[in-house]
Amino acid sequence: MQSNLLSKLHVGIIMDGNGRWAQARGLSRGRGHEAGVETVQQVVEAAVDQGIGTLSLYAFSSDNWRRPSAEVALLMRLLSRYLRSEVAKLVENGVRLKVIGRRDRLPGGMAAEITRAETATASGTKLDLRIAIDYSGRDAILQAASRISCPDDLTRDGFARLITGELEARDVDLLIRTSGEQRLSDFMLWECAYAELYFTDCLWPDFGPAQLQAALQEFSRRDRRFGALVASTAA
Ligand code: IPE
Numbered sequence: 001m002q003s004n005l006l007s008k009l010h011v012g013i014i015m016d017g018n019g020r021w022a023q024a025r026g027l028s029r030g031r032g033h034e035a036g037v038e039t040v041q042q043v044v045e046a047a048v049d050q051g052i053g054t055l056s057l058y059a060f061s062s063d064n065w066r067r068p069s070a071e072v073a074l075l076m077r078l079l080s081r082y083l084r085s086e087v088a089k090l091v092e093n094g095v096r097l098k099v100i101g102r103r104d105r106l107p108g109g110m111a112a113e114i115t116r117a118e119t120a121t122a123s124g125t126k127l128d129l130r131i132a133i134d135y136s137g138r139d140a141i142l143q144a145a146s147r148i149s150c151p152d153d154l155t156r157d158g159f160a161r162l163i164t165g166e167l168e169a170r171d172v173d174l175l176i177r178t179s180g181e182q183r184l185s186d187f188m189l190w191e192c193a194y195a196e197l198y199f200t201d202c203l204w205p206d207f208g209p210a211q212l213q214a215a216l217q218e219f220s221r222r223d224r225r226f227g228a229l230v231a232s233t234a235a
């Protein structure tokens with residue numbers, strides 16, 4: 001794809017399959033999550049190299065609190081470590097980080113770590129990276145509804161701004177889900193209204209720059225009509 005098109009692209013990824021990756025190797029699920037963090041590092045760099053505009057990664061859903069407490073604690077430790085250890089590299093690569101989702105239920109100190117990482121990377125211009133932690137698409141819509149205060153908030157653009165907290169809210173163009181599951185699991189429900197869906201059997205720790213490129217190539221072959229007709233049949 002041409003880089004000027006990619007720079008406007010919003011790619012969402014539901015990073016799934018860490019547990020099965022570990023199980024297949026006789027490892028603990030935690031090892032799968034550790035391998036998953038390494039994939040995040042590679043894919044973020046690849047997104048910068050490819051010139052993607054916005055990358056939204058689903059790291060922990062609000063329903064993931066239902067997992068055993070030891071697994072939840074490990075996931076939170078890994079996310080905290082990522083926030084601490086990656087900031088310098090994100091800054092170097094021109095990545096602006098924003099964490100989406102609830103912060104009030106995160107373990108002590110993590111919300112402050114998130115703010116620190118967001119502040120440190122605020123001047124990045126190459127890639128907008130969003131990491132979804134304690135995120136629920138339905139809750140994001142409910143929260144936005146509770147903040148409606150003027151007629152403009154009830155337009156599509158105005159409401160999208162309330163949901164995303166962005167002045168220029170961007171729909172997801174391409175939604176990737178790894179591990180063979182074919183569902184949204186409450187990720188960016190509003191923003192995915194016209195997203196192209198791309199499902200791959202690849203487990204998240206096995207995903208990488210080549211798989212991202214394959215997804216982008218497939219995306220470039222899709223015919224997005226947004227309810228209208230393709231140009232060749234419109235006459
Ligand atoms: C994705 O991998 C990571 C999170 C949801 C936090 P999973 O942990 O869901 O892996 P599987 O689906 O059990 O293989």
Ligand code: IPE
Pocket residue numbers: 014015016017058059060061064181183185
């Ligand atoms: C979705 O994966 C959430 C994340 C990838 C963070 P899950 O593994 O939790 O989703 P379900 O339970 O299979 O729908």
Ligand code: MG
Pocket residue numbers: 016017018
């Ligand atoms: Mg899963």
